[in-house]
Amino acid sequence: MPPHCDSLDGPVVTAARLALEDKDVDHILPYVPREGEPEVREAFGLAGKARALGPTAQDVADRWFFETVVRVHRAGEGAPFTGLKPAGLDLGPVIPAAERALDAGSADELTRVLCETVREQTEDRLQRAMALRKHADEGVAAAREYVEAGLGLQVWAHRVYKQATAASHAQ
Structure with a gap:
């Protein structure tokens, strides 16, 4: 968190x-x-x-x-206490969007922020894997790099999916 x-x-x-x-x-x-x-x-x-x-x-x-x-x-939350953090820290775009969603009763902005982030990350990870795929037949090291990127995409996507479908924080 x-x-x-x-x-x-x-x-x-x-x-x-x-x-x-x-x-x-x-x-x-x-x-x-x-x-x-x-x-x-x-x-x-x-x-x-x-x-x-x-x-x-x-x-x-x-x-x-x-x-x-x-x-x-x-x-x-099952999380350790690591001390109080100062006020004014950069929370990134999601926490403020979630707070505004709660205030407004609308998920539109939060959904947009999350979907854009997932889309960008998916495209970046896929493009990296595809670029490495072009050279995968150039030896074990190149093939390994492609496999790691491809499996990395799959593992990352699975984790995103599992987190998106996990029980809510309050349960």
């Missing part, structure tokens, strides 16, 4: 920030798995107490709470 859920401007930290500001843990709970809820509730309570001790304590408590909720969120 691109650095999104673990970035300081990502949806998890945004919800955690809102939870702290509103003093309402329910803002962050949808982002953590059920089994992580007790830890997040405890961290929320401790962060709330520490925040009352002054601006420096508030900064430390907020950062610790963000790290806790992102770590618990990532564990729910």
Whole structure:
């Protein structure tokens, strides 16, 4: 996953920030798995107490709470926590398009971005294999290069297909 859920401007930290500001843990709970809820509730309570001790304590408590909720969120995804990432990272075209699709209730832009990317990658990989095919009869090394490109195209296409037909993230 691109650095999104673990970035300081990502949806998890945004919800955690809102939870702290509103003093309402329910803002962050949808982002953590059920089994992580007790830890997040405890961290929320401790962060709330520490925040009352002054601006420096508030900064430390907020950062610790963000790290806790992102770590618990990532564990729910089966992914490691590698620290909070800075805000403003380049997410590429897909995450923003997916966010706009959710806002608009339309898949048009996201579908276009995904289809264009798959089309470009498919054409590039096929063209590479076809160019190597022209020289495949020039020895084992050339044949091997063609075979690797051809099998690479097939494996890549299979992975794209498997990912496209896999269960959704939330299941």
